Amino acid sequence: xxxxxxxxxxxxxxIEHAKQIVIDAIAETMDLYGVTPSAGRLYGTMYIEGxxxxxxxxxxxxxxxxxxxxxxxxLRSNGMVQKTWEKGSRREHFVAESNFFKSFISFYCxxxxxxxxxxxxxxxDAGKELEKIINNDQVSRGIREYAGNLHVQIYESKSYYDxxxxxxxxxxxxxxxxxxxIEDTEKRKK
Amino acid sequence: xxxxxxxxxxxxxxIEHAKQIVIDAIAETMDLYGVTPSAGRLYGTMYIEGxxxxxxxxxxxxxxxxxxxxxxxxLRSNGMVQKTWEKGSRREHFVAESNFFKSFISFYCxxxxxxxxxxxxxxxDAGKELEKIINNDQVSRGIREYAGNLHVQIYESKSYYDxxxxxxxxxxxxxxxxxxxIEDTEKRKK
DNA sequence: AAAAGTGTAAAATAAATACTTAACGATGTT
DNA sequence: AACATCGTTAAGTATTTATTTTACACTTTT
Numbered sequence: 001x002x003x004x005x006x007x008x009x010x011x012x013x014x015i016e017h018a019k020q021i022v023i024d025a026i027a028e029t030m031d032l033y034g035v036t037p038s039a040g041r042l043y044g045t046m047y048i049e050g051x052x053x054x055x056x057x058x059x060x061x062x063x064x065x066x067x068x069x070x071x072x073x074x075l076r077s078n079g080m081v082q083k084t085w086e087k088g089s090r091r092e093h094f095v096a097e098s099n100f101f102k103s104f105i106s107f108y109c110x111x112x113x114x115x116x117x118x119x120x121x122x123x124x125d126a127g128k129e130l131e132k133i134i135n136n137d138q139v140s141r142g143i144r145e146y147a148g149n150l151h152v153q154i155y156e157s158k159s160y161y162d163x164x165x166x167x168x169x170x171x172x173x174x175x176x177x178x179x180x181x182i183e184d185t186e187k188r189k190k
Numbered sequence: 191x192x193x194x195x196x197x198x199x200x201x202x203x204x205i206e207h208a209k210q211i212v213i214d215a216i217a218e219t220m221d222l223y224g225v226t227p228s229a230g231r232l233y234g235t236m237y238i239e240g241x242x243x244x245x246x247x248x249x250x251x252x253x254x255x256x257x258x259x260x261x262x263x264x265l266r267s268n269g270m271v272q273k274t275w276e277k278g279s280r281r282e283h284f285v286a287e288s289n290f291f292k293s294f295i296s297f298y299c300x301x302x303x304x305x306x307x308x309x310x311x312x313x314x315d316a317g318k319e320l321e322k323i324i325n326n327d328q329v330s331r332g333i334r335e336y337a338g339n340l341h342v343q344i345y346e347s348k349s350y351y352d353x354x355x356x357x358x359x360x361x362x363x364x365x366x367x368x369x370x371x372i373e374d375t376e377k378r379k380k
Numbered sequence: 381a382a383a384a385g386t387g388t389a390a391a392a393t394a395a396a397t398a399c400t401t402a403a404c405g406a407t408g409t410t
Numbered sequence: 411a412a413c414a415t416c417g418t419t420a421a422g423t424a425t426t427t428a429t430t431t432t433a434c435a436c437t438t439t440t
Contacts, residue, residue: 125208146205254401
């Protein structure tokens with residue numbers, strides 16, 4: 001084996017190692033996004049390797065096709081992976097959303113939306129029930145006061161949910177980037 | 191039984207029901223915060239019921255003390271529950287952080303901090319490894335180009351992590367509230 | 381139309397996680 | 411000092427979640 005080929009072989013191994021460092025870090029922080037470690041690893045792999053089919057995924061990660069299928073489904077539901085068209089191929093191809101800003105916006109806005117929706121509904125439902133008691137003069141004074149205090153308490157949380165809803169708007173609309181602009185790290189260095 | 195007592199009894203039941211609506215909603219959205227459903231239920235209960243001891247928790251939720259202990263540990267690590275001093279009592283008392291803004295700040299900043307830290311480190315480590323190859327003229331041109339492209343790709347993610355770090359600062363410092371003020375829902379209604 | 385390729389659903393198995401029981405160590409009380 | 415009280419750790423059990431195996435429905439190719 002020539003010296004040249006030997007050097008190249010070492011270099012390729014080193015590149016694979018470098019890739020793996022990044023993939024592992026992405027996978028490890030993906031628990032925040034409520035996906036399994038495998039799905040995190042898959043996302044990291046797709047991010048680094050680019051477009052992949054289910055069969056390529058299963059070979060790369062040493063898992064089965066159905067599990068790749070479910071992992072992709074999950075990642076797609078989070079907006080982290082998209083299906084792509086590849087002409088001349090029957091297979092479906094998938095690509096990781098490489099714009100982390102989009103992933104961030106998609107993921108958190110969806111989650112926060114759900115949080116606001118569920119809790120505001122609950123607060124309002126519970127509030128109505130308490131108001132009936134508060135306004136019922138056939139109920140003892142002490143109990144009505146208790147209901148009143150509870151009513152105040154749960155409505156305090158609404159100011160948080162209102163704020164969260166406005167945060168969602170700020171991020172979804174992209175207005176956040178006027179207050180907090182995206183800086184180009186590469187350019188800044190020069 | 192008097193009519194009065196009967197009405198009161200119904201009212202108390204209704205209050206418990208109203209509480210449970212709020213507790214359930216909080217518990218259900220707590221999966222976002224990476225806690226188990228039980229821990230979510232516990233937090234919701236503490237938020238509504240106020241200060242509690244481990245024994246009160248276990249009675250309220252019908253679980254064992256060790257599991258309450260681990261749930262509290264988890265909630266405390268997220269900054270969602272705090273220990274309180276109660277003079278004249280040997281038992282430890284715990285109270286849910288009732289300020290959701292504080293919980294939000296504490297939780298997300300901690301998580302995002304970890305995400306940034308881990309990934310930036312990985313990008314820099316992998317970057318160094320790739321640079322060695324890029325600058326090694328004993329390696330074939332094609333491979334060096336490949337390493338170069340990879341280097342560019344992984345460094346692109348850094349602008350996201352830089353942005354996220356600035357978002358953390360904006361939130362931790364409270365500066366976010368100048369752009370997105372907290373509105374008092376109660377007052378606004380009047 | 382038969383055969384092969386492709387993705388997913390359903391059932392079965394494996395692995396991880398949550399919870400309980402039992403036991404311990406630390407601190408306070410008698 | 412012996413006994414209680416309280417929180418937690420450790421080991422065992424149960425439950426949930428992830429993964430694989432098997433089977434099938436739908437396409438495309440032959």
